[in-house]
Amino acid sequence: MLDRLLSLLRQPGIPWESMPRLGETFLERQAGDVPKGVRFTLITTPTDIADKACAFGVPTFYVTDHGPSCFLKLQSIPDSLIPAASRSVRDGKVRMVPRFKAMRSYPIVGLIFEIPVGSQTHKQEAAPDLTVADVRDSLDHLLTSGRGNFYLLHGEPAALVAEGTFFSPAVAQLRRCLNKAAAHHTSLTPAARDYRRAVAEYFESTSL
Secondary structure, three states: OHHHHHHHHHOOOOOHHHOOOEOOOHHHHHHOOOOOOOOOOOOOOHHHHHHHHOOEOOOEEEEEOOEEEEEEEEOOOOHHHHHHHHHHHHOOOEEEEEEEEEOOOOEEEEEEEEEEEOOEEEEEEEOOOOOEHHHHHHHHHHHHHOEEEEEEEEOOOOEEEEEEEEEOOOHHHHHHHHHHHHHHHHHOOHHHOOHHHHHHHHHHHOOO
């Protein structure tokens, strides 16, 4: 098993695109409820999405009518720092840095979002299931453009405090991480794959 995994990780020929794409994006799910041939406009807000489908402190990807987007609902940051964090979001200064870890039951690519807050940097990490359609399409877009939409929300119920963009200064590194993830995913049998277990162990064994 170990020899097979090491062999796969060394192969440049297992691209990220070989991983399965499961389910539908947020936008596709809404369009699925519309009769065929009927044009529609999706009317929703970042607060609707955050309240219904985002956990506190977890950057979450959804493909909406505005394109691939990351939603971050904060609770851990003091109210006094929200204005500085909001400026960074509006100015497009949010960075996303990837890292890969081959867990025993699933590949994990950690996506660390860094938000400048005055002289400090506030960090939040996502470790999404890479086969989920919203995640897959968002990362495909990021590999091409290097940027994505970013929505910062705060409080309960969530209130939108800023919207802007985030960027990845290391798109080549992201591509390498995703290719390694595809190789590791291929090395595991379907029965051995357990994303929930892997992501729990990942966060237990790593720190920002």
